[in-house]
Amino acid sequence: MRKFAGLVCTMALAASSLAAFGEADKAKLDERLLSARDVINEVMATPDKGIPQSILAGASCVVVIPSFKKGAFIAGAQYGQGVATCRTPNGWSSPVFVQLAGGSFGFQIGGQSTDLVLVAMNQNGLQDMLKSKFKIGGDAAAAAGPVGRNAQAGTDWKLNAEFLTYSRSKGLFAGIDLDGTVLSQNADDTRTFYGADVPFQTVLHGDKVVPTEAKPFVRTVAKYFVVSRDNQ
Structure with missing residues (x-):
């Protein structure tokens, strides 16, 4: 009986620990969403140095990868973690979580934080x-x-580019060449955030209600998209 009671206690403690870890992971994802919101707000705070309105107005999806450093990439062989939302007929979608890896970045010199x-x-x-x-x-x-x-792009991006890429470091915001990097779905983080396996297609097509924690990020993207459309 004592062994059984001890086993029950052990299982209860394990379940409690897993729940605590899950809450901690969820809190990190909530923080990442807020950081992504802040990046968009800071980039667009100075329109003359931000993303052109014509680009925002025509955007299909926006990916934000906030505040990562050279050291994290070198040590972990992974550059950064971020979030993405896509435009749907009913507004911008609930977010999914992504990661960016590989490539060689000149702006990493000195290990400064860089937003993408x-x-x-x-x-x-x-x-x-x-x-x-x-x-x-x-x-x-x-x-x-x-x-x-x-601003107008130096290339015929309207015809050829599927993605336009930017970096922001030490207050400077500029286009950047990210050729060679790999953007991939972070299914683990997306599962943690939604509490279940949800296909990226379901989320990005707008078939998932935007959770409360994600609304500040999604509304910020939507705000600048609407402003840009109104100014066309």
Whole structure:
């Protein structure tokens, strides 16, 4: 009987520990969403140095990978973790969680924190987001995005680029070449956030209600999209 009671206690403690770890992981994801919201707000706080309105107005998806450092990439062989949302007929979708790995980045010198923003410009970009992973510049055409209220890209991105890519470091925001990096779905984080396995397609097509914790990020993306559309 004592052995049975001890086993029950052990199982209860294990379950309690798992729940605590789950709550801690969920809290980290909530924080990542808030950081992504802050990145968008800070980038767009100065329109003359932010993402051009014409690009925001035509965006199919937005990916934000906030505040990662060179050291984390070198030690963990993984550059960064982020979140993504896509435009649907009923507004912007609930977010999914993604990760970016590989490549070589000149802006890593000195180990400064760097925020990344990737903007999918067409339905091909959306379809790439639904894949388990894809290589930027290989599987998906990409270009360094132009900056400024009415800036125009130096290439014919409207015809060819599926993604426009940006970086923000030490207050400076500019287009960046991310060719060779791999963007992949983070199914574990998405499962932790929603409490169950939810296909990326279900979420990004708008078939999942936006959780309370995700609303600040999604509403911020939607706000700038609407403003851009109104100013076209």
